[in-house]
Amino acid sequence: MPGRIAVSNRAAALWQTATLTEIRRETPHASTFRFAVPGWAGHLPGQHLMLRLTADDGYTAQRHYSIASPPDDTGHIELTLDHVEGGEVSGWFHRVAKPGDEVEVRGPLSGFFAWPGDRPALLIGAGSGVVPLMSMLRHHRARALPVPLRLLVSARDPENLIYAREYGPETTPVFTRRAPQGVPVGRLAASHVAPLLTAGRPPAGWEAYVCGSNAFAEHASRLLVAAGQPVDRIRIERFG
Ligand SMILES: Cc1cc2nc3c(=O)[nH]c(=O)nc-3n(C[C@H](O)[C@H](O)[C@H](O)COP(=O)(O)OP(=O)(O)OC[C@H]3O[C@@H](n4cnc5c(N)ncnc54)[C@H](O)[C@@H]3O)c2cc1C
Numbered sequence: 001m002p003g004r005i006a007v008s009n010r011a012a013a014l015w016q017t018a019t020l021t022e023i024r025r026e027t028p029h030a031s032t033f034r035f036a037v038p039g040w041a042g043h044l045p046g047q048h049l050m051l052r053l054t055a056d057d058g059y060t061a062q063r064h065y066s067i068a069s070p071p072d073d074t075g076h077i078e079l080t081l082d083h084v085e086g087g088e089v090s091g092w093f094h095r096v097a098k099p100g101d102e103v104e105v106r107g108p109l110s111g112f113f114a115w116p117g118d119r120p121a122l123l124i125g126a127g128s129g130v131v132p133l134m135s136m137l138r139h140h141r142a143r144a145l146p147v148p149l150r151l152l153v154s155a156r157d158p159e160n161l162i163y164a165r166e167y168g169p170e171t172t173p174v175f176t177r178r179a180p181q182g183v184p185v186g187r188l189a190a191s192h193v194a195p196l197l198t199a200g201r202p203p204a205g206w207e208a209y210v211c212g213s214n215a216f217a218e219h220a221s222r223l224l225v226a227a228g229q230p231v232d233r234i235r236i237e238r239f240g
Pocket residue numbers: 048063064065066067080081082083084085086087088089090091128131132237238239240
């Protein structure tokens with residue numbers, strides 16, 4: 001079956017060392033961090049991991065992060081982190097981290113938000129909520145999967161659109177504060193969602209994946225239900 005990937009549950013229970021190999025700026029507030037994790041057992045697009053930082057005095061901080069990279073067998077994974085003001089872990093990554101630094105990761109976690117690549121996927125994300133959806137989009141491209149995939153991504157303005165250079169015709173960006181000339185400004189609305197659920201709808205229907213803050217997830221899932229998407233085919237990941 002296209003896109004089928006085996007993931008070991010046992011590996012998800014173990015902390016592994018991840019060595020930072022590269023930092024790429026995506027927007028003024030978000031960067032991608034690439035890690036070498038030689039023992040990584042693989043993941044499905046949409047899954048996340050637990051990351052742990054340990055200070056010299058033994059103090060630890062753990063946070064969940066979605067995996068941005070598609071499944072592959074290179075022993076590398078990528079995370080994209082927003083710099084949260086006053087944030088302990090995101091602040092360390094954005095201000096202190098450098099290639100060669102080691103952190104610990106445990107995963108992959110959460111099969112519920114995973115997309116194996118076997119069904120039409122309608123992806124809706126806002127801000128860094130696009131991170132797990134990008135793993136799905138990259139996987140779709142890398143494997144040239146035959147199932148349709150569409151992405152609606154909401155950002156404040158073009159400068160804050162994470163992965164802007166990577167989007168193609170499958171993606172519709174929605175800008176809430178400022179947009180390029182000729183593009184309307186406003187929240188994600190029924191007019192973005194409804195056409196995909198009528199004219200663009202695949203015969204078997206979509207599996208919808210929504211990711212972002214609590215408020216955004218609430219808003220997007222209401223729009224989906226109002227447009228006729230069955231509730232049991234809406235999967236939600238909340239970062240809030
Ligand atoms: C399943 C899952 C996947 C996630 N994936 C990602 C991801 O791919 N990329 C990413 O950047 N984040 C992601 N997050 C959020 C991440 O886990 C952290 O919450 C975030 O990085 C903030 O941690 P921190 O230590 O920097 O801030 P903290 O020190 O925990 O918080 C500092 C202050 O910021 C507030 N705050 C915390 N988180 C946020 C937030 N997300 N937005 C606004 N204010 C906040 C807190 O209330 C607090 O006042 C994910 C969360 C979950 C549950």
